[in-house]
Amino acid sequence: MDVTxxxxxxxxxxxxxxxxxxxLQALRAHKRRSSADISMPFLxxxxxxxxxxxxxxxxxxxxxxxxxNTVGVLACTTAIAVSHYWRDGEALLDD
Numbered sequence: 001m002d003v004t005x006x007x008x009x010x011x012x013x014x015x016x017x018x019x020x021x022x023x024l025q026a027l028r029a030h031k032r033r034s035s036a037d038i039s040m041p042f043l044x045x046x047x048x049x050x051x052x053x054x055x056x057x058x059x060x061x062x063x064x065x066x067x068x069n070t071v072g073v074l075a076c077t078t079a080i081a082v083s084h085y086w087r088d089g090e091a092l093l094d095d
Contacts (some may be wrong), residue, residue, distance in 0.1 A: 012064045019072025020048070026075075035083035043083060050056040050092040 001009075014025025022043075029035040050072040 008064070012068060015064070015068030016071050019068055019070075022046070022072070022076050023054060024080040026079040029082050029086050034088070035078075035086040035088055038079075038083045040080070040083060043076060043080045044085055047080060050076055054089040 025038060029038060050069050053065060054069035054073055057063075057069055
């Protein structure tokens with residue numbers, strides 16, 4: 001495997017892991033039952049940026065961009081949903 005192929009596999013793997021890393025924030029909020037310390041504008045900006053990169057990847061037909069950014073957008077959507085649910089330490093929906 002040449003350097004370019006190795007870097008592409010590494011970059012693709014790290015892109016997926018970076019996108020999925022938002023799930024750690026969602027898990028933390030869920031375990032603590034609070035998202036008071038999570039910036040919702042930050043998550044919204046990440047979601048918008050990820051969606052834009054996903055659209056760009058789709059327009060280019062670039063599978064690596066599509067996969068990595070799909071993971072990122074889905075993970076960010078999950079983080080936003082969990083953070084919204086546990087806002088101010090209280091569930092917004094009744095169990």
